[in-house]
Amino acid sequence: MKKDYNTMENVIRLPHKYAAGQTFARFYNGLKESKIYGTSCPACDKVFVPARSFCPSCLTNLSDWVEVSQEGEVVSWTYSNKEFFGMPGKPPVVIALIRLDGTDCDFLHLIGGINKDDPDTVKSSIKKGTRVRAAWNDDKIGHMLDIKCFEPVS
């Protein structure tokens, strides 16, 4: 027979104020204007998005700003129809790695503008290489989710 044991509930809530720093601040201000900014590394000849303050490869401090394309290709994706902690929006959601045109790293975001009833339907709409474009929220607060999602380009 299974026994029941006592448990004691305790909620730990610790508010943080994370400093965005100058580079992220400028990136987020760009989102408020429906622009996606990256920074480029002259030594590695690479463009990173979101904008970085230093090159993750050679650690050069980056100061060359570029407005990057709002279009790109799906690299990989996943689908979930169950709500979980911290999920952006309500299920079902499709999260994807997207290579924005002219950049050298994959950009994480949501896929929208497609039927998400089940994975087979999603598969018929997106796969590796599918062209997608950013769709924006009307109200912007300087947050990654100012970009509502990326939608397939028809």
Added chain:
Amino acid sequence: MGRPVAIIGSAQTNHGKRFDVTYPELVKEAVDAVFEKTGISPDDIEGVVSGTMPSMMEGVALTHFYFAEVLRSVGKPILKTETCGSTGISLAFTGYYWVASGMADLILVVGSEKMNEGDSQATMTTVLEPFYQRSFIAGAPGVFSMQSQEWSVKFGIPEEKVRAAATRLSVDHHNDAFDNPHAHIKKRLTEEEVNTARIITYPVRLWDVCPNSDGACAMIFASEAMAKKLGLKAAWVKGIGYSGEEYWFGDSEKAIWQCAIDASRQAYDMAGIKNPRKELDVAEVYNPFTFQELLYYECFGFCDFGEACDLTLKGTFSREGELPCDPSGGTLCSNPIGATGLNRAAEAALQVTGQAGDHQIPGAKLSLAHAMGGVDQFNGVMILGSEK
């Protein structure tokens, strides 16, 4: 290169939902058991290494302080090692370094987790910075589902074949777990049940994912002189390799997973292994997801890229196969995260000392233990042998 080091004993608790004990009581179970099994006196231990998931998982910060008495660490040097999922293998490395350096002859290493008390998926989100990734990577399954898709597309493996191979691993490991007295999930599954289970994050379904387990593992590392003096069965550390990658998920390719490749090659070089599939007798590959286990076979050089599904379906990596992988049921069937990587080392050590019981691979002399952590940044591999 340091001095030779041996694992001379290990003990695992029963893994599962352990609301019958507090967290320190769970740790005590593993520690008491390793002293009982080896006959070593806690007084002879020179230092203690403890490790868990990040504090958000534990609900108590600085668990090595919380566990001071049960770790028998009062009055002794204590180190805490924490690398998320790879904590357990990092713990084994820490114990190894301590003895190999010549600074100690007898070290106790303990990994533990009580996943059922907290929210593991929410904890994973706190491993990510809040500006960018935390909005999108809520937990481990999404990350590894995207990795799996990237891998199968890159090597042109048909989706049905990937599914069939993942299903084979799931059915086999859940069966294997019946032979492991400490395993959490033991279940006879049909292929149909695995293939049609509910989706967690596509293509990963319920039986492709490890459970939330509570459990602990304790292990004793000894120098050559101490191992000889104590006269216990020894699993010798033949090689270790550890490698990490960039922090941001989109910055590196995950289909050809460089840190997994590099960690295994460092360990093989140190152990003098040229052909791992031929030379290794058994491998305890960290497999929280069936799909990821397939990818590891390729990264670790058990086969070429794109081959793992075919070989899995042929039985190359099953209990009777050329290189049995996870005969314990692996992480897929028990995942007390802070202990999981140490469980892999414990299982690999049991195998090469002929003490693995019902899941013993007959005559095993050389084994591999592995764990992965961070979000997906870290991979650690340890090679153990029956001979120094």
